[in-house]
Amino acid sequence: MRRPRPRLLVPGAVLLLLATACGAVRADQDGSAGAAVPAPRATVTDPPVDGVQITSVTLPSASPAPSATPGGVHADRLPGGSGISAAYRVSNDGAEAMTYTVLFAFTTDTGAVMDHKEVTVSGVGPGRGRSGTVDLGALAPGASPVTRVRIEKVSKVPTAEAPARTGACPASGLRLWADDGDAAMGLRIVGLHLENCGKQDRTLDGYPRLTLLDEDREPVHGIRVLHGGTAIASGTGFDDPPAPLTLKPGQTALSALIWRNTTLAGTAVNVPYVRVLAEPGAAPVTVAPGLDLGTTGRLGVGAWKRAGR
CATH class of the missing domain: 2.60.40.10 (Immunoglobulins)
Incomplete structure (x- = not known):
């Protein structure tokens, strides 16, 4: 039986739980560059927004080894993108199938928005849920470090009228x-x-x-x-x-x-x-x-x- 992972309290607006998830990063287990190891992922406990909840955030950085910092968990950045992503869960507690459009904001520690990403989740049945991941992609040159992801807006309409x-x-x-x-x-x-x-x-x-x-x-x-x-x-x-x-x-x-x-x-x-x-x-x-x-x-x-x- 797998033992529960220890909780890590992180200062700031988001309470994080350090966990391990699949995803290659360029860092050895001893902190040296080279081997691929799973990218650390921070579990988010913020309450849902209109049925949508961010469940975890992956925040790679240029540091040579994973390390916990306020607002996220970091690992090496993969080539070709920022490596920043957020896992989310959409839950429909209504009586009819709904289609959700969710706007995610990728922000700095001070709340400055570096980019937005919009995701549409179609046909979530009543009493059902759907999980997914939204990726930031490449940051603009000179952009400030992204350390948080928040739900900016949720729109939901009956799937029959979407x-x-x-x-x-x-x-x-x-x-x-x-x-x-x-x-x-x-x-x-x-x-x-x-x-x-x-x-x-x-x-x-x-x-x-x-x-x-x-x-x-x-x-x-x-x-x-x-x-x-x-x-x-x-x-x-x-x-x-x-x-x-x-x-x-x-x-x-x-x-x-x-x-x-x-x-x-x-x-x-x-x-x-x-x-x-x-x-x-x-x-x-x-x-x-x-x-x-x-x-x-x-x-x-x-x-x-x-x-x-």
């Missing part, structure tokens, strides 16, 4: 997703992309139908959804009225969510999710644009137009 940029074409024949958006001077614009991935022509004439949802994916009331970008700001590129648009298989249309994050009197409103119908009767797709609407109470939506216009 957006998809790639993969199998949905049964509806339409693939819809939101991009990362653009922000300037308090103006926010997030593109909605619609691809005809089916085998028949599809005709659009109008605006996407939107339902704003809170963190529990319940409807948010009191926000006016206005047609056209000019309802929020001029020059957004989504000012034209709707016109009939036929998408042949493989062609793409574009709309947008437009808002300002102005905060004056009252309570600021944040809307994490938007359920989108590309046209009446279409299958719903739930995107996670993170609408920081401030106290404006308004959201603009552009008419569908051909992508590239």
Whole structure:
């Protein structure tokens, strides 16, 4: 019977447990360079964030032998990358299959973010879990040492309504997703992309139908959804009225969510999710644009137009 490993208390925001995991590093058992030995891994005991938990972090460094330091456990760095990674566990305690999008931040001891990595975990069934690993890859030249990994953001939507940029074409024949958006001077614009991935022509004439949802994916009331970008700001590129648009298989249309994050009197409103119908009767797709609407109470939506216009 294997004996439990001794616990190592590490100062800082993360409590670490020194453990051994598979992974080659360039260090001998006696500390000299040459032989490959397992890279040490630090087990993290931070609580889950919306069902997602970092379970361990591997933080190789240029030191010739493994050594415990505040915030992580270090070993030699492998050629071609930083060797930094985090193992995570996604647990679904809900009643339906969910798809999770997780943004990980790789930071220094002071919390400065050196890079982000986004991972999508699809189809986690109710009462089930899924484990994985996210790798930082190569750090930019001159970047400060990464010593911690944290969960920056978790978005989760029903798998039946999950957006998809790639993969199998949905049964509806339409693939819809939101991009990362653009922000300037308090103006926010997030593109909605619609691809005809089916085998028949599809005709659009109008605006996407939107339902704003809170963190529990319940409807948010009191926000006016206005047609056209000019309802929020001029020059957004989504000012034209709707016109009939036929998408042949493989062609793409574009709309947008437009808002300002102005905060004056009252309570600021944040809307994490938007359920989108590309046209009446279409299958719903739930995107996670993170609408920081401030106290404006308004959201603009552009008419569908051909992508590239």
